Amino acid sequence: MAEQIVRYNLQYAVLKNPRMAASLLRLHFHDCFVMASFDGANQFIPAPNSSLETLISNFKQQGLDIGDLVALSGSHTMGKAKCSSFRQQIHDASAEEEQYDKYERYTTFRRILRSICPRSGKDNRLAPLDFQTPARFDNNYFINILEGRGLLGSDNVLVEEDHEGEIRKLVWAYASNQELFFASFANSMLRMGNINVLYGNEGEIRRNCRFVNT
Template sequence: MAASNGLGSFAATYATLVLVVCMVMVCSYATVPPLTLDYYSSSCPTVFDVIRKEMECAVSSDPRNAALIVRLHFHDCFVQGCDGSVLLDDTVMLQGEKTASPNVNSLIGFEIVDRIKSKIESDCPGIVSCADILTVAARDAVILVGGPYWDVPLGRNDSRTASYDLANSNIPTGDEGLTSIISKFLYQGLSITDMVALSGSHTIGMARCENYRARIYGDYESTSAGTNDPTTKPRLNTLRSGCPAAGGGNDNIAPMDYRTPDMFDNSYFQILINGEGLLSSDQELYTSILAVQTRSLVRTYAEDAAAFFEQFAESMVRMGNITNSDSFVNGEVRKNCRFINT
């Protein structure tokens, strides 16, 4: 009975959120010019080559750099839209987003964007926005570690503002429950299908002990109890040895996909089915009592890598199209991605 009431409440909440999101989207899309695939075809025809070459260097030097750039793109788009606000440093006149709770110890890789921007400014000064650079770089990062290709619509301006408060409230965190995560995606105009597919980006990258401590000392053992994998118990012991329960070791890291941490594939979803998701927010997609739709999607993507790749590409375009209408009116193309133009 309790489960039934929970599902009914969840359905009502979901319907309300969808209605609100649709109203917001109708109001905003009318004022934002469309992004296009050929935006820089004449003004900066070398832009894709420059970004690809710089990302090739970054990923070949350290495969983890692919995940860092993808994460930057996610955290940018969930605050004010994909407008490059996450790249801004704090100044006397502006509080950036880098020191917000979900970002302060999580986001690195800014120097990669700096290098790309510097090269592009040499070829096409004042033409290509940092927001567009980050969006293309995220696509190339995924490709370079084995993931799918997608066309990237372009034409974003860089915001002259940032929002520390929205960074704290809008970005999903590793310890959130399923309904909270879903609400944050719906708020951005992204569906539950988008959410599950985009969560698959955790097939690459690492998490800090601080973000998975509650999970490995909480329900990790119970969710993975039914797996036939004989290495599960030793793996949990290893995780706990690097992330003590009593605190300390907050900056120690572990791969979110222990099977193929540097390869973009669908093993992340197979890990969730085994109950071995490193983050509570990931495992919730499969084991939460409310995970009816998400559980089905996890199974689909675990069994069919092509289906995951196709949906991930579509969802990345959809996320990349979250725009900041103010930036089209008051935005700019920054000369330096860390600071607004003076």
């Protein structure tokens, strides 16, 4: 009954604290990519300002393709990020950009973020990755980045730096079809869960997930 027990306890934990869902997704991603290794984290975990080329490379090193990259990026429809993760992009806009009406929606979004995260200090202040439905797992993430309202630079590059258009097509597909996103996300989660699987005595179940057992 392992799966039923895990499912029940996860549902209880998320009901008690909705942010726990995002935290567990993040934990799963980090553990699959770096096996909770400090050196691996510095090498393989994409930075919040990563370019699209870097993101593709990071995922490719784990045997994941651009379809997995786009689907798994959708996990940013939940959770929060520290000010230090998005400060640069919200304070780097040009004066010319801010004066055009076509940027009005993004400018308003940026002003909200600036009120949360000033040019210096307040590094640990938090902002939701998805301002529309921050505690619900849905496809709003893709709608947001199509409108230039991704919180992290590494979110917006999926659209801004996709010169071939293949990634943008997936973003559009998920933005317009939530069930398609759910199915793709589940499939990519399974693929990610099969990275570097340990068997027998190769690994350990940690008593504290931050530290190797002593």
